[in-house]
Amino acid sequence: MIHMDKIDLAFDGRVLFKHFSLAVEKGEKVLISAPSGTGKSSLVKMMLGFVRPDRGRIVIDDQVLSRKTLAACRGKICYVSQDVDLRDEVVALLLTEIFSYKSNRDAPYTPVALAREMERLDLDPRVLKKTVGQLSGGERQRLGIIICLLLNRPIWILDEVTSALDETLKQRVIQAVVDADSTVVIISHDDLWNASGTPRRVAW
Amino acid sequence: METGTVTYGSLCYLLVLLVPIIAINLKLKIFINKKLVWAVFRMVVQLSLVGLFLKFVFELDNPLINVAYVCCMILVAAISGIKSCDMGGARLFFPILVAFALPSLSMLVFFNMFVADLDHLLNARHTIPIAGMLLGNSLSSIIIGVNTFYKGVRNNRKEYLYSLSLSNARVEALMPYFRKGLLAVANPMLAGMETIGLVALPGMMTGQILGGALPMTAIKYQIAIMLAIFMVQYLAVIVAIVLTSMRTFDSYDQLIA
Incomplete structure (x- = not known):
């Protein structure tokens, strides 16, 4: 599903990746763990087509990532960043906006589905009336994961999405990810992912 | 249209009124006098030239x-x-x-x-x-x-x-x-x-x-x-x-x- 082939990437003269290769098969869950500052978020940005590698090839679902396939490739990936960088707007309005984007109109987003996912991750419905700035870190992360679940894209990239959650919620999120059919790339320092036994660990 | 009230001389009165402002700036150490004089000078020259030019352009039409x-x-x-x-x-x-x-x-x-x-x-x-x-x-x-x-x-x-x-x-x-x-x-x-x-x-x-x-x-x-x-x-x-x-x-x- 995701193939990175002999990737080179340098940033400000610092080499982050040299002949780096990674293959994630369909439905596979991969946990990437590496010390901070060693290019994990650059790796994610390359997969999303935000950063172009200096050399090498990235294939997303049999399509080589390029200017022409950029939109198609991004459309297959749902990305949740650590801080869930949403605009400081009322949550309900943001959700309406996100699911009215052209590429998301077929997503299974209904008030019922939303309520179900919110209940699953123990997110208070009152959150919908708050602005993003009023949410706690944990509420934001759960909101990001719920958006991801509802977008239902074939690939998920989860960047430190459990850092602000308590043990019970972490377990629930991990369970939701393990149960999903999607291909999932997880970046996390959390040992609970390892304990769940499911993801294959890639470390450097 | 009658515009007779503003003469070149009367414009100079207004310029004279800048003197107290320059003095205040000096006293209060607000260093914009150079800029002020330059700006006023430019405005007068630019507008005069534009005026002359427009007069010409309007006549030609x-x-x-x-x-x-x-x-x-x-x-x-x-x-x-x-x-x-x-x-x-x-x-x-x-x-x-x-x-x-x-x-x-x-x-x-x-x-x-x-x-x-x-x-x-x-x-x-x-x-x-x-x-x-x-x-x-x-x-x-x-x-x-x-x-x-x-x-x-x-x-x-x-x-x-x-x-x-x-x-x-x-x-x-x-x-x-x-x-x-x-x-x-x-x-x-x-x-x-x-x-x-x-x-x-x-x-x-x-x-x-x-x-x-x-x-x-x-x-x-x-x-x-x-x-x-x-x-x-x-x-x-x-x-x-x-x-x-x-x-x-x-x-x-x-x-x-």
Whole structure:
């Protein structure tokens, strides 16, 4: 599903990746763990087509990532960043906006589905009336994961999405990810992912 | 029109009044005297030259010369617009030029044709001052709108990238910053329209009334020009943001510099 082939990437003269290769098969869950500052978020940005590698090839679902396939490739990936960088707007309005984007109109987003996912991750419905700035870190992360679940894209990239959650919620999120059919790339320092036994660990 | 009250001599009285201001600046150590003198000097020289030149242009009243004059104004506006936009750079010259030219010229023709109902579509007495009004106001709105837009994208890079990943269409991800840019221009204009005339009479109307026009004539022109300025500013910002953004983002949707 995701193939990175002999990737080179340098940033400000610092080499982050040299002949780096990674293959994630369909439905596979991969946990990437590496010390901070060693290019994990650059790796994610390359997969999303935000950063172009200096050399090498990235294939997303049999399509080589390029200017022409950029939109198609991004459309297959749902990305949740650590801080869930949403605009400081009322949550309900943001959700309406996100699911009215052209590429998301077929997503299974209904008030019922939303309520179900919110209940699953123990997110208070009152959150919908708050602005993003009023949410706690944990509420934001759960909101990001719920958006991801509802977008239902074939690939998920989860960047430190459990850092602000308590043990019970972490377990629930991990369970939701393990149960999903999607291909999932997880970046996390959390040992609970390892304990769940499911993801294959890639470390450097 | 009778304008006899302001003579060159009486203008000098006003200049003399600058002396106490210069003294105050010296006393309070506000170091703007050099700038002040230079600005006043430039204003007097520029306006005098423009006055002489316009006198000549008005006498000729040749449509070609009028159009050429307006084109020069557009060019100067575009150059100074680019200088004041954070994004700057020669690559934005064409987009900014079009943002000045397209809305202002369309409005100018429309205004002269249907509002002022002129016999000669491009007569100097209307064409040049109205073009000046439209372009001058476009200048400030393009600078504010474009800067607000790019500042929004630059300062919220993570937000933009996250939206981009959610929507996978650049236009959708940029829309919030586009709206912000447009509102930054529209809001002050609408506020200005609401209170116009209550406190200060607008410059154009004051000029007309002092120049001898009837208040109602001046008011009609003022309303017409306010509407024209609003529309031109609004459209100019849209054109400026849309056209510049075609050159400021790379093929991977990243803002260049």
